[in-house]
Amino acid sequence: MTAPTSTTRELDGVRAVVTGGASGIGAAIVTAMLARGAAVTSLDRTPDGVPDGARAEVADVTDDAAVRAAVESAAAAMGGIDVVVNNAGIGAQGTVADNDDAEWLRVLDVNVLGTVRVTRAALPHLRASDRAAVVNTCSIAAWTGLPSRALYSASKGAVQALTLAMAADHVREGIRVNCVNPGTVDTPWVGRLLDAADDPVAERAALEARQPTGRLVSPEAVAHAVCYLASPLAEATTGAALAVDGGMHTLRVRPP
Numbered sequence: 001m002t003a004p005t006s007t008t009r010e011l012d013g014v015r016a017v018v019t020g021g022a023s024g025i026g027a028a029i030v031t032a033m034l035a036r037g038a039a040v041t042s043l044d045r046t047p048d049g050v051p052d053g054a055r056a057e058v059a060d061v062t063d064d065a066a067v068r069a070a071v072e073s074a075a076a077a078m079g080g081i082d083v084v085v086n087n088a089g090i091g092a093q094g095t096v097a098d099n100d101d102a103e104w105l106r107v108l109d110v111n112v113l114g115t116v117r118v119t120r121a122a123l124p125h126l127r128a129s130d131r132a133a134v135v136n137t138c139s140i141a142a143w144t145g146l147p148s149r150a151l152y153s154a155s156k157g158a159v160q161a162l163t164l165a166m167a168a169d170h171v172r173e174g175i176r177v178n179c180v181n182p183g184t185v186d187t188p189w190v191g192r193l194l195d196a197a198d199d200p201v202a203e204r205a206a207l208e209a210r211q212p213t214g215r216l217v218s219p220e221a222v223a224h225a226v227c228y229l230a231s232p233l234a235e236a237t238t239g240a241a242l243a244v245d246g247g248m249h250t251l252r253v254r255p256p
């Protein structure tokens with residue numbers, strides 16, 4: 001099925017920084033924002049894969065100095081920053097017995113502190129904007145006890161709590177902060193997990209059968225939700241978490 005596209009321009013004039021804009025959900029967000037009229041800078045550790053029409057800043061979100069430089073460069077090039085999408089993230093498998101301290105710190109450094117660093121660097125620009133919004137890519141892992149995802153779930157639980165705390169701290173400054181909580185999204189990330197399985201085709205079929213809709217979530221579906229939360233249309237929405245999971249978190253639908 002071809003993913004539906006927007007025909008509206010609700011992000012006209014909006015200047016956005018999207019982390020992890022070179023792949024998967026982030027690249028779909030960049031494309032969807034450009035289509036709605038935004039100027040977009042991807043902040044990613046690679047420029048390869050950033051959709052045409054967007055600027056690319058190369059920085060690792062674990063490097064505070066590099067993040068600050070990239071955010072300032074983006075603000076200078078775009079004339080300011082109205083929207084930050086904290087989407088860069090990495091996965092981790094295992095129970096608490098499986099990951100050592102170094103692995104915990106590595107993942108939290110990207111998923112949690114990366115969100116903090118980029119938002120902190122962009123705050124002066126967001127404060128100067130009259131339509132400021134932050135959208136964090138969280139996960140249903142923040143809500144659901146997924147087996148063998150202790151570290152990843154804890155990192156996304158922290159992003160969820162951080163979303164609420166930041167929403168409260170900055171609401172009187174006119175900065176809205178929300179998150180999207182995707183289910184299983186058809187991105188290179190999931191592709192890598194499937195490739196590692198003994199039978200990738202059977203594994204994909206099993207994964208699809210577990211979805212209430214019978215199919216994986218498209219990156220575009222997540223991107224449309226992010227665009228809504230980033231746009232002035234969501235002027236009264238802050239501190240919210242929007243599930244984009246095909247019903248996975250809330251529905252109990254038996255596989256056929």
Ligand code: NAD
Nearest residue numbers: 020022023024025044045060061088089139184185187189
């Ligand atoms: P992906 O691997 O396809 O893309 C991730 C992007 O983030 C890549 O471009 C990568 O270069 C960038 N990145 C990773 N670490 C970085 C760092 N330290 N500094 C800068 N950039 C970095 O993954 P995706 O599936 O598109 O996931 C994007 C986000 O969505 C992540 O936060 C992930 O936790 C979340 N998410 C994904 C799924 C899913 O099923 N794919 C589900 C729920 C949530």
